[in-house]
Amino acid sequence: MAKKFSSDRSANLPRRQWLKYAGASAAAGTIALAARQSSAEAVTPAHGSSDVLDVVIVGAGLAGLTAARDLRQAGCGSFLVLEARNRVGGRTLNYNIDGGYVSEVGGQWIGPGQTAVADLARELDVGTFPTYYKGKTVILGGNGRVEIDLRGTFGTDEAVGARLSKLSREVPSGAPWKSARAGELDKLSVGDWLAGQNIKPEDRMGWNTSVSLSGGSTPAKMGLLHFLSMINSADCEYEQLDSIRHSAQETRFIGGSQILSNKMAEQLGEKVRLSSPVRRISDWDRDVITLHTDRERVRARKVIMAIHPALCHQVQFDPPLPEKRAALQRAWPAHSPARKTAMVYRRPFWRDKGLNGSIFQVNGPIFWAFDNSPPGGEIGVVNAFISTAMVPSDRDAAKRMQMELYAQALGEEALSPVAYHDQDWGRDDPWTITCISAIPPGFWSKHGEALRPPCGNLIWSGTETADIWAGYMDGAVRSGRLGALQALNALRRA
Numbered sequence: 261m262a263k264k265f266s267s268d269r270s271a272n273l274p275r276r277q278w279l280k281y282a283g284a285s286a287a288a289g290t291i292a293l294a295a296r297q298s299s300a301e302a303v304t305p306a307h308g309s310s311d312v313l314d315v316v317i318v319g320a321g322l323a324g325l326t327a328a329r330d331l332r333q334a335g336c337g338s339f340l341v342l343e344a345r346n347r348v349g350g351r352t353l354n355y356n357i358d359g360g361y362v363s364e365v366g367g368q369w370i371g372p373g374q375t376a377v378a379d380l381a382r383e384l385d386v387g388t389f390p391t392y393y394k395g396k397t398v399i400l401g402g403n404g405r406v407e408i409d410l411r412g413t414f415g416t417d418e419a420v421g422a423r424l425s426k427l428s429r430e431v432p433s434g435a436p437w438k439s440a441r442a443g444e445l446d447k448l449s450v451g452d453w454l455a456g457q458n459i460k461p462e463d464r465m466g467w468n469t470s471v472s473l474s475g476g477s478t479p480a481k482m483g484l485l486h487f488l489s490m491i492n493s494a495d496c497e498y499e500q501l502d503s504i505r506h507s508a509q510e511t512r513f514i515g516g517s518q519i520l521s522n523k524m525a526e527q528l529g530e531k532v533r534l535s536s537p538v539r540r541i542s543d544w545d546r547d548v549i550t551l552h553t554d555r556e557r558v559r560a561r562k563v564i565m566a567i568h569p570a571l572c573h574q575v576q577f578d579p580p581l582p583e584k585r586a587a588l589q590r591a592w593p594a595h596s597p598a599r600k601t602a603m604v605y606r607r608p609f610w611r612d613k614g615l616n617g618s619i620f621q622v623n624g625p626i627f628w629a630f631d632n633s634p635p636g637g638e639i640g641v642v643n644a645f646i647s648t649a650m651v652p653s654d655r656d657a658a659k660r661m662q663m664e665l666y667a668q669a670l671g672e673e674a675l676s677p678v679a680y681h682d683q684d685w686g687r688d689d690p691w692t693i694t695c696i697s698a699i700p701p702g703f704w705s706k707h708g709e710a711l712r713p714p715c716g717n718l719i720w721s722g723t724e725t726a727d728i729w730a731g732y733m734d735g736a737v738r739s740g741r742l743g744a745l746q747a748l749n750a751l752r753r754a
């Protein structure tokens with residue numbers, strides 16, 4: 261039988277050491293980096309159904325892998341990451357293009373204030389480069405087209421944006437339900453609020469697009485309280501959320517955003533177990549929890565659930581979770597589909613014409629198409645968020661439709677792409693059911709309090725639980741760091 265961590269005297273010394281590091285780092289508000297990996301690794305038991313691990317992390321997205329990385333850096337070697345898919349990265353996904361280039365079909369941009377993910381990239385030696393936006397954006401409407409220089413913005417009305425920014429100061433990003441005005445603000449959708457702002461009819465589309473892109477849903481379905489909490493994350497500046505320049509869409513990763521997860525997984529080696537969906541979790545209220553995958557049972561003292569709340573709802577908990585937490589998971593909006601495509605050309609030909617590759621369409625299938633070429637512009641890539649309802653589900657037909665629209669916007673060259681990728685997150689696999697969660701009116705007032713408190717030895721993590729930039733890659737990294745810290749502290753107390 262494999263050696264048990266806590267029953268071996270020599271093994272106890274390094275265990276106490278890393279628990280001490282964990283305590284010290286908790287006091288400092290950060291994970292200790294000083295513990296020597298090698299000493300902890302020397303006492304790591306081989307995992308198997310008969311071993312009790314200190315921590316199991318469910319999910320190998322940015323949150324889960326960051327948590328695992330922090331555990332290891334704090335000197336904890338007794339952990340495992342269980343991932344449902346046969347790849348890491350979760351909602352980040354690189355599309356590999358011939359010639360060694362990549363374009364992302366999941367999360368991709370970061371911006372000011374997103375320091376956690378930027379720090380992680382620096383630690384992993386992943387470089388960044390600015391999103392390309394120089395030149396004119398094309399607006400398509402029916403058969404017509406207009407070129408306009410938006411200077412790195414989405415063109416929404418500044419005065420209305422300033423009113424949203426001001427309101428957001430009253431709504432804490434990490435706990436919108438605690439706002440003194442929560443009751444009043446949570447009754448409204450963003451659409452309700454915008455309807456009272458005297459917005460000119462020609463500006464309505466800009467707001468529709470902007471809210472849908474930042475929040476994952478149309479203004480009519482998006483809760484005002486939630487949207488304000490997102491703006492609060494962005495330093496209470498609406499433009500820092502919805503533009504490119506000085507905003508959340510400003511910066512990209514060299515090698516594509518999934519490179520962060522790929523690099524972390526490479527460093528973690530066999531600690532990450534792929535194709536291991538956790539179907540059932542039993543005894544979460546006892547000292548030792550059992551996780552059941554399709555192939556095995558894994559036992560642990562603490563479990564970090566680094567997955568989307570709606571996916572937590574698909575796990576069977578035994579005993580059942582407290583009703584408040586279960587209700588939050590049941591009610592969390594799922595199936596908010598995101599479909600993102602990449603059309604590849606030999607060159608970013610639109611740049612020669614003074615265009616930036618951005619296309620918005622009035623009442624059409626393209627929400628936003630944009631230049632997603634590699635840093636040097638050696639090849640041209642137009643990525644797009646498209647409407648699942650308005651674009652054929654057949655991928656060849658979808659490609660044809662998009663090529664024609666791009667030709668109308670950018671020129672005939674758009675009819676000769678060299679490659680195409682269509683990622684329909686709602687359809688392609690069951691492990692990403694939504695992009696950025698569009699939280700409806702009333703949700704936070706009813707369920708907010710159940711978001712973070714651990715249940716027994718279960719720690720809730722994943723971007724949705726983050727204090728700031730929840731829903732974003734930055735929030736995922738923050739939540740992973742906090743999850744690791746919570747686990748280490750709980751183990752130390754135990």
Ligand SMILES: Cc1cc2nc3c(=O)[nH]c(=O)nc-3n(C[C@H](O)[C@H](O)[C@H](O)COP(=O)(O)OP(=O)(O)OC[C@H]3O[C@@H](n4cnc5c(N)ncnc54)[C@H](O)[C@@H]3O)c2cc1C
Pocket residue numbers: 318319320321322323324342343344345348349350351352365366367368369370536537538539566567568571575598599600685691692694695696721722723724731732733734736
């Ligand atoms: C189309 C799209 C565009 C986006 N654009 C941006 C952007 O530009 N900028 C930005 O910051 N963010 C963006 N996001 C959001 C960003 O990608 C996510 O916030 C972030 O990647 C979430 O990380 P996570 O680790 O919290 O969750 P996930 O990435 O969802 O990781 C969770 C992991 O858990 C696994 N899992 C689920 N259930 C189980 C189970 N039962 N057992 C085992 N494993 C399980 C999943 O397979 C997944 O790998 C976008 C997302 C999408 C889909």
